[in-house]
Amino acid sequence: MVVPGFCHAAYRKVPSLCYRFCSTYIRRMRYLSELKEDDDACRRVYNSGSFFLFHNLSPFLQQRGKTLLAPKLNAPGSLEKVAIESELDGSFADLWKAFFQLEEEDKALIFSAQALLRWHNNNKYCGRTGQPTEKNLSGSKRVCHSSEIIYYPQMAPVVITLVSDGSRCLLVRQASFPKGMYTALAGFCDVGESLEETVRREVAEEVGLEVESLWYSASQHWPFPNSTLMIACHATVCPQQSKISINSQELEAAKWFSLEEVEQALRRAPKPSQEDDDSHSFWVPPKQAIAHRLIQEWVKKQAVVPA
Numbered sequence: 001m002v003v004p005g006f007c008h009a010a011y012r013k014v015p016s017l018c019y020r021f022c023s024t025y026i027r028r029m030r031y032l033s034e035l036k037e038d039d040d041a042c043r044r045v046y047n048s049g050s051f052f053l054f055h056n057l058s059p060f061l062q063q064r065g066k067t068l069l070a071p072k073l074n075a076p077g078s079l080e081k082v083a084i085e086s087e088l089d090g091s092f093a094d095l096w097k098a099f100f101q102l103e104e105e106d107k108a109l110i111f112s113a114q115a116l117l118r119w120h121n122n123n124k125y126c127g128r129t130g131q132p133t134e135k136n137l138s139g140s141k142r143v144c145h146s147s148e149i150i151y152y153p154q155m156a157p158v159v160i161t162l163v164s165d166g167s168r169c170l171l172v173r174q175a176s177f178p179k180g181m182y183t184a185l186a187g188f189c190d191v192g193e194s195l196e197e198t199v200r201r202e203v204a205e206e207v208g209l210e211v212e213s214l215w216y217s218a219s220q221h222w223p224f225p226n227s228t229l230m231i232a233c234h235a236t237v238c239p240q241q242s243k244i245s246i247n248s249q250e251l252e253a254a255k256w257f258s259l260e261e262v263e264q265a266l267r268r269a270p271k272p273s274q275e276d277d278d279s280h281s282f283w284v285p286p287k288q289a290i291a292h293r294l295i296q297e298w299v300k301k302q303a304v305v306p307a
Helices: 005-011 016-022 024-037 039-046 081-088 095-101 104-122 195-207 259-267 290-304
Strands: 058-064 067-069 142-144 149-151 156-164 168-173 185-188 211-222 228-237 253-258
Touching: 024 039, 058 081, 058 095, 058 104, 067 095, 095 104, 104 211, 156 195, 156 211, 156 290, 168 195, 168 259, 168 290, 185 195, 195 211, 195 228, 211 290, 228 290, 253 259, 259 290
Parallel strands: 156 228
Antiparallel strands: 058 067, 142 149, 156 168, 156 185, 168 253, 211 228
């Protein structure tokens, strides 16, 4: 959320407490919190709200040139799929297609909405009593009236780590990846683990390397195949102990790549390579993926490392 310029200007002249009360962002967050928890407040604005349409977790999209639009409709309700597509000149599209062609603001809303719908589909019954749970009007939670347990949506945390040994970075691929695509190493956090423990364990398990140091970069909601929170990190290993021992049950390949090789991969289009030798023709995830950010950060860091 971008705070309007006049709020930034006001911050220099008034106490921080006054600024907080004037902040558009804070007012909006508190309003959304009220709508999520207060059914009466949500009901008052329900008929004047805007809605995205989904069918079997696929969002309704309209093609406009080379981009996709996610129209916001002013009336809730249930209609036949074919009738909607015909009347509104669009279709219920695969979420992966939306990932590449939607505007950023619409993309974030569509992914959040789909994740919430998926969570509701998977949590219709109470884990303790087996009784049906009921969602509140905003869809922010489900309640079991038998046990009075309240269930809130959750995301599984995943660490995605770009490992380097100083002059090279380690990229991996799974058999399910498109041909030629390599990315940063990723894995789910185990129960009870810290972020640092997860990074060290995953690197040790999957490529047989021991992490010397690590640091956090950024995070991203990742909707494929289910809703996860990608926590991006950089990690370093000792150059003298950088021999890879791959876990073939998890990975198809893991390789060290030089700065020149990575720079060439970044210039390639994110599509399967037609060449046979992946070591010379590999490509990396597109800029929309947080793995791309990690790789770009490593490249920039290499440019300022003293020779």
